[in-house]
Amino acid sequence: MIELGKVEYYLLAINVIGAVVYLINMFLYRHTSNGQINVIVTITFLLGGSAGMLLMMLFFDRKAVKENMMSRVFVICIFIIQIIILLIYKGHHAEHVTFAFWKFFADHRMLLIYFGIMNLVTFIVFAIDKVNARAHRSRIRIVTLLGLLFAGGSIGGLISMYLFRHKTQKDYFTVGMPLIIIMQIVVIFYVMNAGW
Known part of the structure; x- marks a missing residue:
């Protein structure tokens, strides 16, 4: 069995929160005129919840329209950057850094x-x-x-x-x-x- 560390528990929790926040925001966009929680969504995925949001997009919000395009671009870019940060944190990098x-x-x-x-x-x-x-x-x-x-x-x-x-x-x-x-x-x- 794989033993999870603090970082893995944090990522699991923040992505569950990210998924829930995204679904709430999606519901508010569809059913209210001014009840969105965009700030909370942004903070959540910047804290590492982008994978949860990306999954919710894939499962429940697949239709790409102009109104949701910016959030999709932002979530995908941040998700990829967060994956790289996690890989670096886990030690998947060279011993010497080069900018060449x-x-x-x-x-x-x-x-x-x-x-x-x-x-x-x-x-x-x-x-x-x-x-x-x-x-x-x-x-x-x-x-x-x-x-x-x-x-x-x-x-x-x-x-x-x-x-x-x-x-x-x-x-x-x-x-x-x-x-x-x-x-x-x-x-x-x-x-x-x-x-x-």
Whole structure:
């Protein structure tokens, strides 16, 4: 049997709380006009309850709409960052920390090529969506745009967003995109220093 330590008990408790708080907030959004508990939700997932909230999203709130898009981006990014923090806490890291990003990408050229292609594709897709918006044609789904950002195209999306002044009024892009970039930097930094 696995023996749980204080950290594991804390994470279990905060994620149960996170799940309950998320369900309460979801109920309030659907049934009241001004009864949301967004501050409590934010504090709970920043304290480590993001996994519980993510599970509730997957089980009870799968429909992605504009109103819940920012919370989804935020929870996913924070969840990934918290996983990395937990891995570091558990000792899954190299003995020496390096910040040599260029050396890492020089050693892993396929990853650099992948990011280059993803950023170019994302830049083009954002541009196409802007053209379609101006011409009142069918638009590219928000989930698709966010998926491209999460898949590694966040820099191309950011450049396209500000170059074409597209999606600059949507918080899930103006706040979400820099958060996705931060999350991706944390992931790359961890992979560089994971000691594998």
